Structure formats: C-alpha cells, structure tokens
Amino acid sequence: MKALRVQVERVVRPIRANSGRKNRMREELLAHLTRLHEEELARTGDDAQATAAALDRFGDAASLSRELQGSVSWIERWACVPVLGWMQIRRRVGESAVGYILRMNAWVFAISAGYYSLMMLVVLIARGGRQRVDQPTTSQILILFAGLIFIQGVGLLGQGLFCEGIRQEIGRRVAAGDARGRRKATWRIVGYGAANSALLGAAFAAGMLVIDASSPISFITRAQFWWITLGAVVLGVPYTLFQSRNWNTSMRRFENWESLDIEDLTPIAGA
Amino acid sequence: MTAISGDQLRGHLEGLILAALERGTAHGWDIWRNLEAASGGALALKEGSLYPALYRLESQGLIAARWEAATTARPGPRRRVYRLTAKGRRRLETARGEWRQFVAVLGNLLGAPA
Numbered sequence: 071m072k073a074l075r076v077q078v079e080r081v082v083r084p085i086r087a088n089s090g091r092k093n094r095m096r097e098e099l100l101a102h103l104t105r106l107h108e109e110e111l112a113r114t115g116d117d118a119q120a121t122a123a124a125l126d127r128f129g130d131a132a133s134l135s136r137e138l139q140g141s142v143s144w145i146e147r148w149a150c151v152p153v154l155g156w157m158q159i160r161r162r163v164g165e166s167a168v169g170y171i172l173r174m175n176a177w178v179f180a181i182s183a184g185y186y187s188l189m190m191l192v193v194l195i196a197r198g199g200r201q202r203v204d205q206p207t208t209s210q211i212l213i214l215f216a217g218l219i220f221i222q223g224v225g226l227l228g229q230g231l232f233c234e235g236i237r238q239e240i241g242r243r244v245a246a247g248d249a250r251g252r253r254k255a256t257w258r259i260v261g262y263g264a265a266n267s268a269l270l271g272a273a274f275a276a277g278m279l280v281i282d283a284s285s286p287i288s289f290i291t292r293a294q295f296w297w298i299t300l301g302a303v304v305l306g307v308p309y310t311l312f313q314s315r316n317w318n319t320s321m322r323r324f325e326n327w328e329s330l331d332i333e334d335l336t337p338i339a340g341a
Numbered sequence: 342m343t344a345i346s347g348d349q350l351r352g353h354l355e356g357l358i359l360a361a362l363e364r365g366t367a368h369g370w371d372i373w374r375n376l377e378a379a380s381g382g383a384l385a386l387k388e389g390s391l392y393p394a395l396y397r398l399e400s401q402g403l404i405a406a407r408w409e410a411a412t413t414a415r416p417g418p419r420r421r422v423y424r425l426t427a428k429g430r431r432r433l434e435t436a437r438g439e440w441r442q443f444v445a446v447l448g449n450l451l452g453a454p455a
Contacts, residue, residue: 094421098369098420101368102370102388
C-alpha cells in the first residue's frame, strides 16, 4: 500500500546509514506497519480510517528518523555524510533505468575527467621541461589518461545496461507462469552476466594495455589481454547466477524505494 | 490504569524488550504485543519506537536477529526474528538487580517501601 510505503520512506530516507541497513529498516518497519493496517482495517472496515489509525499508532516520521539515526554507529553516520550533489545520485521519480544509468555515467565521466586532468597537470609540472629516457613523453601521458577515461566510461555504461538487463530478466523469471518462461529468463540472465563479466575483464585488461603503451616497461601482451577477458567470463557467469538468487529476493523488493516520491502526496492524517 | 508515557519509559524500554525476549524468540510485532499485554495497555508509546531500541540492543550484542524464511513467492516485507543472547541474559539480570535497588531506595525515600 502506497501510503504505508511513503510513511516508511519518510522515516528512513533522511537517515545517514549504509543502504543495506536502510533497506533492512524499510522492510521491517513496513512489515510492522502493514500488520497495524490489517488490524485497524479489521476493526474499522474502512481503508482510509485504518491507514490513518495505523500511521498514528506507528509514530511521527521525523521523531522516528531521529531515534533510528541514534541507533547507527558514529563511524557509519560519518561515512554516509551527504556530499555535494548527493541528491542527484538518487534515481528521479519517473526516470527510466537507462536514463538514470546515462546520467550517472555522465557524472562519473565529468568527475573522472577533472580528476585525471588534475593528475596529469601535477605529473607534467613535476616533470618540468626535462624528460629522462625512462620517462613517458607528454603525448604518452595524454594518451594514458584519455584512454583510462574512455575505458572507464564504456565499462560503467555497459555494466549499468547489463545489470539493468539482469534486473529486468529477474522480474520476468519471477512473473513467468511456466517452466519454459523461467528457463528463457534464466538463460538471458546468464547471457547478460557473461557479457557484463567480459566487459569488466576487457576493461581491466584494456586499462593495462593503455598503461603498457604509455610506459617504458612492458608488462602485458595481447594474448594476456584475451586470457584476462576469458577468465572474467568463466568466473563471472557462476557469480552472476549465484548473485541472481539474492537479487531475486532483495533487488526486486527494494528497487522502487529510492524513487518513491515522499513529498508529492496528500498529507497523511496522523503522520 | 494510568498510561506510562515515552518520557517515563526512557531508559527502560531496552530492559523491557530483553525481558520480553527471555520467554523465547519473537518478531518486533510480537515483542510489542507481549509488552502491551504485560502492561495491561498502560504503555503509551508509539509502536515505531520499538525498532530503534531493537537495533541498539542488536548492535550491543544483547540480542541477535535473523530474517524469517519467506513462506510465499509473493515479494513482500519479511520480518526479523529476535532472540536473547547470553550477554543479553546477563544484562537482564543486572537490570533487574538495579531496578530492585532503585525501587527499594526510592520507596524508602517516599515513605512507601516496596
């Protein structure tokens, strides 16, 4: 029921804690609130009244948030201090998964580009006008950082899209009415998992190749590049399958919490 | 019966939870119902307040919790089952001793010995 979920999200969202802890709070509070609602509904027979009564019995969102925040250790609170732009990290209401992935990728790209540019500047300034034989040239340094930004961007974009594919297939597998539908969804999960693992392995190996190309010392060959990629697929597929068992129960359960609009709702009586 | 407010209960809720769990494992919902029944409905607390106390107790190692196994394929909120740990049991005994002493001292001071 949306009003109950909104109330839970009003309590949990402001808390500074890791996402695992917050998801646990969400689920447990929602379970209690749902029971309260069921009890009130059985008593009053009216859904709106039952909701209002359940929310009243449950408590005010702001004070519950404060109490729950007090149950989180100071280390975790500190680690989850909101930083500049933290509001932008959350998936917006109505935003598509692909749109969200692209937006996040653009943020990571912008931050990385700034970071690498700064690093490159420091390297070039530190080196000064002199260049020893064992040091990379300016163009090699430029290629190194540009290459890393590109590989990182492609890797994150691909990973986001493949993970979204896995998430959707998990939903289809749960919703499938027959064994054939479940089997097809499972194979697609394996496919996305293999593609994702291959991409990660290739991104890692490509990063090494770029570093190799800009370094006077050679430490990776093209054959090793393919072995790393293949190794990632071999390790990645069973890992994806194993993880998808957890995603099945947890990802679907929590996927919509962050995008739930907790402001744009008629004020709830008693909340 | 006069209602006991949240302010009056401050500092005692955790001990009450430990006492409720002494009888066996329970979900948050059941813990609350046990406390409510034992108090004869005198606890005037919002039910959500139970969870911060449960999380504090768990982080101190006084209680332990596990997710209840799902009984249906429908994705819905699961519940956590709490149990008292050995450390929690010792803390409960300490809390009981402190409470007896508190009641005895205040009872004497107020001229109403326990």
